Amino acid sequence: MNPLRALRPSSPLPGWGLAAGITLSMLSLVVLLPIGALLLRAAQVGPADLWAMIARPRTTAALLLSFRAALVAALFNLVFGLALAWVLVRYRFPGRRLIDAAVDLPFALPTAVAGIALTALYAPNGALGAPLLQWFGLRVAYTEIGIWIALVFVGLPFVVRTVQPVIQEIETEIEEVSATLGASRLTTLRRVVLPMLLPALLTGFALALARAVGEYGSVIFIAGNLPGVTEIAPLLIVIRLEEFDYDGAVAIAMAMLAISFALLLLINLIQVWSRRMTAEA
Amino acid sequence: MHIEIDGIAKTFGRTVALHPVSLSIPSGALVALLGPSGSGKTTLLRILGGLEEATQGRVLFDGVDTTGMRVQDRRAGFVFQHYALFRHMTVFENIAYGLRARPRAIRPPQAEIARRVNRLLDLIQLPGIGGRYPSQLSGGQRQRVALARALAIEPRMLLLDEPFGALDAKVRRELRQGLRHIHDSTGLTTVFVTHDQDEAMELADLVVVMSMGRIEQVGKPAEIRARPRTAFVQEFLTA
Amino acid sequence: MTVASPHLLWTPPRFRARTGPTEEPRWVRILLTAIVLAVLAVLLLAPLAAVLAEALGQGWRVALASLGEHDARAAIRLTLTVAAIAVPLNAVFGIAAAWLITKYHWRGKALLLTLIDLPFSVSPVVAGLCVVLLFGAHSALGGWLVAHGFPVVFAVPGIVLATMFITFPFVARELVPLMTEQGKAEEEAALTLGASGWRMFLTVTLPKIRWALLYGVLLSNARAMGEFGAVAVVSGKIRGQTATMPIMIEMLYNEYLSVAAFSMAALLAMLALVTLGLKTALEWRHADQLAATARH
Numbered sequence: 001m002n003p004l005r006a007l008r009p010s011s012p013l014p015g016w017g018l019a020a021g022i023t024l025s026m027l028s029l030v031v032l033l034p035i036g037a038l039l040l041r042a043a044q045v046g047p048a049d050l051w052a053m054i055a056r057p058r059t060t061a062a063l064l065l066s067f068r069a070a071l072v073a074a075l076f077n078l079v080f081g082l083a084l085a086w087v088l089v090r091y092r093f094p095g096r097r098l099i100d101a102a103v104d105l106p107f108a109l110p111t112a113v114a115g116i117a118l119t120a121l122y123a124p125n126g127a128l129g130a131p132l133l134q135w136f137g138l139r140v141a142y143t144e145i146g147i148w149i150a151l152v153f154v155g156l157p158f159v160v161r162t163v164q165p166v167i168q169e170i171e172t173e174i175e176e177v178s179a180t181l182g183a184s185r186l187t188t189l190r191r192v193v194l195p196m197l198l199p200a201l202l203t204g205f206a207l208a209l210a211r212a213v214g215e216y217g218s219v220i221f222i223a224g225n226l227p228g229v230t231e232i233a234p235l236l237i238v239i240r241l242e243e244f245d246y247d248g249a250v251a252i253a254m255a256m257l258a259i260s261f262a263l264l265l266l267i268n269l270i271q272v273w274s275r276r277m278t279a280e281a
Numbered sequence: 282m283h284i285e286i287d288g289i290a291k292t293f294g295r296t297v298a299l300h301p302v303s304l305s306i307p308s309g310a311l312v313a314l315l316g317p318s319g320s321g322k323t324t325l326l327r328i329l330g331g332l333e334e335a336t337q338g339r340v341l342f343d344g345v346d347t348t349g350m351r352v353q354d355r356r357a358g359f360v361f362q363h364y365a366l367f368r369h370m371t372v373f374e375n376i377a378y379g380l381r382a383r384p385r386a387i388r389p390p391q392a393e394i395a396r397r398v399n400r401l402l403d404l405i406q407l408p409g410i411g412g413r414y415p416s417q418l419s420g421g422q423r424q425r426v427a428l429a430r431a432l433a434i435e436p437r438m439l440l441l442d443e444p445f446g447a448l449d450a451k452v453r454r455e456l457r458q459g460l461r462h463i464h465d466s467t468g469l470t471t472v473f474v475t476h477d478q479d480e481a482m483e484l485a486d487l488v489v490v491m492s493m494g495r496i497e498q499v500g501k502p503a504e505i506r507a508r509p510r511t512a513f514v515q516e517f518l519t520a
Numbered sequence: 521m522t523v524a525s526p527h528l529l530w531t532p533p534r535f536r537a538r539t540g541p542t543e544e545p546r547w548v549r550i551l552l553t554a555i556v557l558a559v560l561a562v563l564l565l566a567p568l569a570a571v572l573a574e575a576l577g578q579g580w581r582v583a584l585a586s587l588g589e590h591d592a593r594a595a596i597r598l599t600l601t602v603a604a605i606a607v608p609l610n611a612v613f614g615i616a617a618a619w620l621i622t623k624y625h626w627r628g629k630a631l632l633l634t635l636i637d638l639p640f641s642v643s644p645v646v647a648g649l650c651v652v653l654l655f656g657a658h659s660a661l662g663g664w665l666v667a668h669g670f671p672v673v674f675a676v677p678g679i680v681l682a683t684m685f686i687t688f689p690f691v692a693r694e695l696v697p698l699m700t701e702q703g704k705a706e707e708e709a710a711l712t713l714g715a716s717g718w719r720m721f722l723t724v725t726l727p728k729i730r731w732a733l734l735y736g737v738l739l740s741n742a743r744a745m746g747e748f749g750a751v752a753v754v755s756g757k758i759r760g761q762t763a764t765m766p767i768m769i770e771m772l773y774n775e776y777l778s779v780a781a782f783s784m785a786a787l788l789a790m791l792a793l794v795t796l797g798l799k800t801a802l803e804w805r806h807a808d809q810l811a812a813t814a815r816h
Contacts, residue, residue: 009624009625009626010333010334011623011624011625012331012332012333012334012351012352012708012711013623013624013704013708013711014711014716014717014720015619015623015717016620016624018616019615019616019617019619020616020620022612022613022616023613023616023617023620023632026609026612026613026616027613027617027632027635027636029681030613030681030684030685030688031635031638031639031685031688032635033654034647034650034651034653034654034681034685035638035642035650036654037650037653037654037659038646038649038650038653040653041653080556080559083552083555083556084560086552087552087553087556090543091549091552091553093553099557099560101796101797101799101800102560102564102565102796103560103564104796104799105564105568105792105796106564107739107742107743108739108742108746108791108792108793108795108796108799109568109746109788109789109792110745110746110747110748110765110766110785110788110789110792111748111749111766112746112748112766112767112769112770112785112788113571113746113766113769113785113789113792114567116769116773116781116782116785117567117568117570117571117574117789118567118570120570120571120574120782121566121567121570126570127566127570127573128562128566149563152563153563153564153567156563156564172542175541175542176541176542179541179542180541185543185544185545189544207640210640210641213643214641214642214643214644214645214646215643215749216644216645216748216749216752217644217748217752217766221770221773233643234643234644234645234646234749235645237643237645237646237649237753238645238752238753241649241652241753246652246653246658249649250649250653253643253645253646253649256643256646257642257646261641264641293625330712331711331712332708332711332712352708352711353711353712353714353715353716355712356714357712358712359708359709359712361705361708361709362705363705365705365706365708365709366706366709367706367709367710367723368706368728369728378710378713378723379713379714379715382710382713382714382715382716382719383714430709430713431713433713434714
């Protein structure tokens with residue numbers, strides 16, 4: 001009768017039926033059915049046609065740009081996030097707690113706000129854009145560099161927030177042992193501390209990457225959106241939708257989902273492997 | 282109250298926690314379920330309290346089948362292993378919880394609740410700690426508060442899961458006497474779970490030795506000491 | 521936030537004047553801290569300052585006046601309405617899902633956790649696209665709904681759905697680790713003391729999770745009010761009707777109405793700062809009642 005009955009665990013705690021009902025109906029309505037609609041549409045179009053639409057130069061250029069820029073930004077955030085987390089946990093300086101709190105700003109600040117703010121800053125006549133152009137001849141806004149900066153901004157907190165608690169839990173004894181065995185500080189950090197942080201670093205990297213690949217709001221203002229050059233994949237989906245080319249939009253969305261999941265799977269595998277390495281130690 | 286356990290078995294997925302066990306607990310007895318971890322003693326206690334559902338068999342309270350009876354209706358005073366005190370409530374509120382949870386028709390008035398809580402605080406010899414929070418108490422004090430909270434609902438029996446497990450040796454000895462005293466003054470049928478044979482032997486009228494989901498032996502402490510019936514019991518007692 | 525100069529940095533106590541075995545040399549510490557703070561200043565502080573500077577470029581009166589315009593007020597009202605619907609619904613979902621995951625043993629728990637996290641790995645634009653495909657006028661379901669006078673896409677329900685999709689995991693993600701840590705013994709104790717299910721939930725469970733719940737609601741509210749990509753796709757961007765504050769920012773910006781765009785942006789930035797402040801206060805004052813893993 002009720003399929004939930006089959007799963008119902010024997011427990012005296014009440015509320016299983018109610019909680020399962022709320023969870024399943026909302027999950028279905030908000031997440032599963034909409035995603036199902038996308039998959040259904042993709043199935044109706046068929047793999048051959050999907051592929052043909054993805055293989056168009058403008059689409060491949062957009063997909064390549066989205067993933068390349070996301071990788072660049074996530075790599076930067078990997079290194080910078082580690083440095084920032086280390087400084088926040090290990091060093092003492094005035095205003096540390098304030099800065100710790102400020103790290104979450106990209107989570108709280110709406111992407112459209114970040115987008116126009118970064119554009120205003122880095123435009124050729126902006127507060128940072130003007131000197132960069134004048135002194136280094138570097139154009140940031142309306143180029144791929146601008147996209148990198150926007151993606152670094154939105155992905156900034158991920159690595160910090162996943163690595164920070166792990167650094168907090170490292171017992172200094174481990175580092176002391178390494179020192180008593182004659183290892184230099186650099187060796188200790190490289191051979192002892194870094195391997196302990198690796199799984200968390202990878203998690204943070206994966207989160208930052210996933211966020212950057214799909215990011216739209218903060219990028220479209222600063223990107224310039226020149227087809228084939230600075231046009232990101234999510235924007236191309238929006239453009240296809242505005243042309244009522246639903247199949248075209250579905251094709252790009254499917255490509256993004258497929259590549260994202262492949263990347264996340266890869267990172268997951270690396271993580272499992274690195275955990276095994278640390279577990280054996 | 283007389284408790285009759287009749288062929289109770291329990292499986293969790295594929296693991297068998299209890300093979301069918303039967304046991305008769307006379308009214309007013311102080312019974313220890315003794316065994317190593319994984320022997321099924323806690324599962325049996327939780328079935329009595331209605332916190333687990335038996336896979337088969339039935340439990341009778343004074344001859345009444347309790348199968349399907351809700352936890353709330355059993356009126357079994359249950360003391361949890363780590364006490365499960367409500368951390369966001371004061372000691373007073375903790376003890377008063379069961380009285381305040383009663384349907385309006387049988388809920389005592391505020392003054393009566395306060396009177397009963399204070400009497401229980403006297404009984405556990407901790408008068409004047411009603412305003413404190415559980416985090417401000419020592420382990421032994423928490424255990425006594427948990428006992429008072431269970432007693433407040435005027436239970437028909439007391440069920441205690443490793444009541445002294447988390448305490449150091451000295452406090453443990455004191456509290457054993459406390460439990461004995463409370464049992465003797467209330468006359469409640471009391472079942473407690475322990476893995477400590479000294480505790481079981483010193484405190485209980487009747488000891489139930491369990492292993493691997495089965496009852497190995499039931500008897501008075503002296504009997505079990507004198508005539509261990511199985512190799513397991515012998516080994517467990519000499520360990 | 522300025523680049524910290526060396527004398528502001530922590531000086532080790534005299535008896536440990538030499539570098540300890542578990543710390544980096546002093547010059548490394550100073551250099552690393554300086555670099556990190558400099559990058560943060562450029563990356564975080566500068567954009568915030570830019571928003572305020574652009575908004576107040578022609579004085580605060582002009583900025584305030586732009587927010588008082590009819591369409592701007594409609595956008596603010598719409599954003600508040602959408603958040604007021606989406607956030608409580610997600611809170612209810614989060615509590616229900618966390619209850620299922622943390623209080624019972626059952627097969628399918630891991631699958632449910634994965635499904636809850638799914639929205640994190642889907643682009644907001646793709647989320648919007650999914651809602652359009654399911655409820656758009658050309659789809660079977662959408663067509664039927666429109667025919668019965670209940671349009672979803674290019675209307676408020678679609679915006680609410682897209683917003684809920686994006687913020688779906690927030691509350692559950694805060695509650696699951698905390699409630700796992702808390703176990704279920706207190707709930708069981710309440711039942712043995714005779715409490716009904718609702719009484720147990722309201723007097724035992726809810727007080728134990730209230731700060732984590734508030735934390736999750738704060739985060740999901742900030743995200744809901746600021747959501748852009750998903751809403752841009754489903755809203756149709758009808759000025760005064762389906763344009764939320766972020767959408768309004770885009771439209772004003774594209775029309776070169778800089779002060780109006782940045783004033784609206786400043787308002788949302790203020791919301792972000794308030795959210796950060798409250799969140800930080802929660803972390804400082806109630807760290808013990810947020811799960812150890814609750815920090816984002």
